[in-house]
Amino acid sequence: MIELRVSYRDKDDVLLEDSLESKNPHELFSIWFKKASERGDVRQPNAACLATATKSGIPSARFVLLKAFGESGYTFYTNSESRKGREIEENPIAAMTIYWDPMDRSVRIEGAVEKISESESTEYFDTRPKSSQIGAHVSRQSTVIASRESLSELNKKLEIEYADKRVPRPSYWNGYRIIPKTMEFWQGQSDRLHDRIVFERAENAAEKQIASHAGENGWVFYRLSP
Numbered sequence: 001m002i003e004l005r006v007s008y009r010d011k012d013d014v015l016l017e018d019s020l021e022s023k024n025p026h027e028l029f030s031i032w033f034k035k036a037s038e039r040g041d042v043r044q045p046n047a048a049c050l051a052t053a054t055k056s057g058i059p060s061a062r063f064v065l066l067k068a069f070g071e072s073g074y075t076f077y078t079n080s081e082s083r084k085g086r087e088i089e090e091n092p093i094a095a096m097t098i099y100w101d102p103m104d105r106s107v108r109i110e111g112a113v114e115k116i117s118e119s120e121s122t123e124y125f126d127t128r129p130k131s132s133q134i135g136a137h138v139s140r141q142s143t144v145i146a147s148r149e150s151l152s153e154l155n156k157k158l159e160i161e162y163a164d165k166r167v168p169r170p171s172y173w174n175g176y177r178i179i180p181k182t183m184e185f186w187q188g189q190s191d192r193l194h195d196r197i198v199f200e201r202a203e204n205a206a207e208k209q210i211a212s213h214a215g216e217n218g219w220v221f222y223r224l225s226p
């Protein structure tokens, strides 16, 4: 048994419905993300755990880096032939969770996943460091390889090949965006009465007859028991 107990925040510093910094979840995410980025003690505030599943419901989860977010979705980049890429192809829904430990805050996002346009993926690929661009060509992500050496050799070969050339985006390297259906904002409290505020599209909440508060832009929100 691992015995670890951490204390969270002051009991007066709670997340209340009336004092949410925004009633639009994308704006609230942006405010929380900015705080996480500016404090200096969250090394990768955009590291997010992404869960996908096969069509028959076998789940898998891994970290990715969130590269853009807002009304149009929560974007990450990956290899379409990887395990996650294949799972998204056969079952285009996903869940993503971010945890900012020093802030005692977490956000959960769930929704449909879309591949972004080729031109958007290329635009982002072109901004990446050359070593990462070459890495995308070297790695057939999630396939079994004989050794690390085989990767290094291919990497060296491609470094020479592309020394004076632009590295093109491999067709299997793409961006995906999750279009949130729900977004949950979690804040840890020392008394363990953690705050959980869930935003959901108004039409979905109405269908489920959930008692909710009016949010902005077609969203409603409600509190869940911790």
Ligand SMILES: Cc1cc2nc3c(=O)[nH]c(=O)nc-3n(C[C@H](O)[C@H](O)[C@H](O)COP(=O)(O)O)c2cc1C
Binding pocket: 044, 047, 060, 061, 062, 063, 064, 065, 066, 076, 077, 078, 079, 082, 083, 084, 085, 141, 142
């Ligand atoms: C902090 C962190 C960030 C990562 N970011 C990405 C990413 O943006 N895209 C990606 O394809 N893999 C990323 N990875 C690697 C993945 O977690 C994973 O090993 C890889 O994508 C293969 O996953 P899969 O076999 O389930 O498809 C990251 C790993 C960590 C720990």
